[in-house]
Amino acid sequence: MVISLTNSITSRSAFGNAPKQSANFFPVVESMVSSGGGFRVSDLFPSIGLIPVISGHRSNLVALHRAADSMLDEVINQHMENRARRRRRLQTSTEDLVDILLNFQENADHLDLPLTMDSMKAVLLNVFIGGADTTPGTIEWAMSEIMRNPExxxxxxxxxxxxxxxxxxxxxxxxxxxxxxxxxxxxxxxxxxxxxxxxxxxxxxxxxxxxxxxxxxxxxxxxxxxxxxxxxxxxxxxxxxxxxxxxxxxxxxxxxxxxxxxxxxxxxxxxxxxxxxxxxxxxxxxxxxxxxxxxxxxxxxxxxxxxxxxxxxxxxxxxxxxxxxxxxxxxx
Ligand code: HEM
The missing domain is CATH 1.10.630.10 (Cytochrome P450)
Structure with missing residues (x-):
C-alpha cells in the first residue's frame, strides 16, 4: 500500500496523469534499483574491471538502461505533442516535471550548459530511482517502530x-x-x-x-x-x-x-x-x-x-x- 502510494505521487509529479506509462516504468525502475544496490564482489575489488563483465551484472544493467531510455523517450515525445496541441488551441494545463524540464530547455539558449534530451532523461530516471525505496522504506520503518513501542x-x-x-x-x-x-x-x-x-x-x-x-x-x-x-x-x-x-x-x-x-x-x-x-x-x-x-x-x-x-x-x-x-x- 505504502509503495503504491509513493509511486503514484512520484509518477504524478514527474509524468502527470499518464497511468499506462507509469505502470510500465515502475517495474524497470525496481529492477534497476535491485541490480544497482547492495554490495558485490566488484565493490571489494573495484580495480578489477572484469568482475562486473564476467558476472553478467553489466549487461543486465545495460539492458535495463535501454528499456528505461526508450520508455522515457516515449513519455517526453508524448508531452511534446500534447504541448503543441495545447498551444494550437491556446489551452493551459497543470505542469508536471517533464513540462518544467521542456520549458527550461526551450528557454535555456543563454545558458552555457544546454539541457540535452539525455540530461533530461537522466534527471527523470534519478527522480524515480531516488524515491523508489527511500520514502516508502522510511514510512514502513516508522510504523514498525511505533507499533513496537506502544507509549x-x-x-x-x-x-x-x-x-x-x-x-x-x-x-x-x-x-x-x-x-x-x-x-x-x-x-x-x-x-x-x-x-x-x-x-x-x-x-x-x-x-x-x-x-x-x-x-x-x-x-x-x-x-x-x-x-x-x-x-x-x-x-x-x-x-x-x-x-x-x-x-x-x-x-x-x-x-x-x-x-x-x-x-x-x-x-x-x-x-x-x-x-x-x-x-x-x-x-x-x-x-x-x-x-x-x-x-x-x-x-x-x-x-x-x-x-x-x-x-x-x-x-x-x-x-x-x-x-x-x-x-x-x-x-x-
Ligand atoms: C525519506 C526519503 C529519502 C531519503 C532518506 C533520501 C536519502 C538520500 C541519501 C542518503 C542520498 C545520498 C546523499 C549523499 O551521498 O550524500 C540521496 C541521494 C539522492 N536522492 Fe534521496 N532520499 C529520499 C528521497 C528521495 C526522493 C523522493 C527523490 C526523488 C524525487 C530522491 C532523489 C535523490 C537523488 C537524485 C539523489 C542523488 C543526488 C546526487 O548524487 O547528486 N531522494 N538521497
Missing part, C-alpha cells in the same frame, strides 16, 4: 489528533514536533541511505590510516547511527532524544546524515519529507492499529534486508480500525 504510539497519536480537526493538512505539519522526532529517530536507526559512497580527491592521513587518492570510501551511516559513542542507549527507539535538540537532517551533523551531506546530498528533502509526514499523520489520525494474530509488540520481526536502502525483510502487516472515540477533540 510512542500513544504520544504521537495524541499529538496528531490534537493538531488536526477533520483532515490532516500541510499547514499543520510544522506543529507536529513529536512526529518529527519520531521520523528523525527512524532515520537514525533505519537510514534509507545506509552507505554514503565517496571517492578521495587526494591522498590523505586519517587517524593514522593512509588513504590513497581516488580510493572508494564507504561511509557507514547505519553503524554511526547505532554507535554508543555518539548516542545514549543507542539501540533503543527513543524519539525524545530529538526533542529540544538542534540536530537536524540538513547535512551538518556528521553523526546524523539521513539525506547525506555536501554536494551529493539528497536534492529531494523538500519533496520527500512532506510525503513521509503527511502519510504518517494520516495513518495515525484516521486509524487505530493492531498487530495481526494478537502478536505482542516486542515480537514484531524487525529483520533488515539491504538493497540500495535497508528495507524490512518481511512485509509489515497491520490491522487498521477506524474509531471515533479515539478523537474526542473533534467530537466535543
Amino acid at each position: 510512542v504510539m500513544q504520544r504521537v497519536q495524541k499529538e496528531v489528533r490534537s493538531v488536526f480537526r477533520d483532515e490532516v493538512d500541510e499547514e499543520g505539519l510544522h506543529k507536529l514536533e513529536y512526529l518529527n522526532a519520531v521520523i528523525k529517530e527512524t532515520f537514525r536507526l533505519h537510514p534509507a541511505g545506509p552507505i554514503l559512497p565517496r571517492e578521495s580527491r587526494e591522498s590523505m592521513e586519517i587517524n593514522g590510516f593512509h588513504v590513497p587518492q581516488k580510493s572508494r570510501i564507504m561511509i557507514n551511516m547505519w553503524a554511526i547511527g547505532r554507535d554508543p559513542a555518539y548516542w545514549g542507549e543507542a539501540e533503543k527507539f527513543n524519539p525524545e532524544r530529538f526533542l529540544d535538540s538542534a540536530i537536524d537532517y540538513k547535512g551538518t551533523h556528521f553523526t546524523f546524515l539521513p539525506f547525506g551531506g555536501g554536494r551529493r546530498m539528497c536534492p529531494a528533502i523538500q519533496f520527500a519529507m512532506p510525503i513521509v509526514e503527511l502519510t504518517l499523520a494520516n495513518l495515525l489520525f484516521h486509524f487505530d492499529w493492531k498487530l495481526p494474530c494478537d502478536m505482542r509488540p516486542e515480537d514484531l520481526d524487525m529483520t533488515e534486508h539491504f538493497d540500495t536502502a535497508i528495507r524490512r525483510k518481511e512485509k509489515l502487516c497491520l490491522i487498521p480500525t477506524t474509531t471515533t472515540s479515539a478523537r474526542p477533540s473533534r467530537l466535543g
Whole structure:
C-alpha cells in the first residue's frame, strides 16, 4: 500500500496523469534499483574491471538502461505533442516535471550548459530511482517502530489528533514536533541511505590510516547511527532524544546524515519529507492499529534486508480500525 502510494505521487509529479506509462516504468525502475544496490564482489575489488563483465551484472544493467531510455523517450515525445496541441488551441494545463524540464530547455539558449534530451532523461530516471525505496522504506520503518513501542504510539497519536480537526493538512505539519522526532529517530536507526559512497580527491592521513587518492570510501551511516559513542542507549527507539535538540537532517551533523551531506546530498528533502509526514499523520489520525494474530509488540520481526536502502525483510502487516472515540477533540 505504502509503495503504491509513493509511486503514484512520484509518477504524478514527474509524468502527470499518464497511468499506462507509469505502470510500465515502475517495474524497470525496481529492477534497476535491485541490480544497482547492495554490495558485490566488484565493490571489494573495484580495480578489477572484469568482475562486473564476467558476472553478467553489466549487461543486465545495460539492458535495463535501454528499456528505461526508450520508455522515457516515449513519455517526453508524448508531452511534446500534447504541448503543441495545447498551444494550437491556446489551452493551459497543470505542469508536471517533464513540462518544467521542456520549458527550461526551450528557454535555456543563454545558458552555457544546454539541457540535452539525455540530461533530461537522466534527471527523470534519478527522480524515480531516488524515491523508489527511500520514502516508502522510511514510512514502513516508522510504523514498525511505533507499533513496537506502544507509549510512542500513544504520544504521537495524541499529538496528531490534537493538531488536526477533520483532515490532516500541510499547514499543520510544522506543529507536529513529536512526529518529527519520531521520523528523525527512524532515520537514525533505519537510514534509507545506509552507505554514503565517496571517492578521495587526494591522498590523505586519517587517524593514522593512509588513504590513497581516488580510493572508494564507504561511509557507514547505519553503524554511526547505532554507535554508543555518539548516542545514549543507542539501540533503543527513543524519539525524545530529538526533542529540544538542534540536530537536524540538513547535512551538518556528521553523526546524523539521513539525506547525506555536501554536494551529493539528497536534492529531494523538500519533496520527500512532506510525503513521509503527511502519510504518517494520516495513518495515525484516521486509524487505530493492531498487530495481526494478537502478536505482542516486542515480537514484531524487525529483520533488515539491504538493497540500495535497508528495507524490512518481511512485509509489515497491520490491522487498521477506524474509531471515533479515539478523537474526542473533534467530537466535543
Ligand atoms: C525519506 C526519503 C529519502 C531519503 C532518506 C533520501 C536519502 C538520500 C541519501 C542518503 C542520498 C545520498 C546523499 C549523499 O551521498 O550524500 C540521496 C541521494 C539522492 N536522492 Fe534521496 N532520499 C529520499 C528521497 C528521495 C526522493 C523522493 C527523490 C526523488 C524525487 C530522491 C532523489 C535523490 C537523488 C537524485 C539523489 C542523488 C543526488 C546526487 O548524487 O547528486 N531522494 N538521497
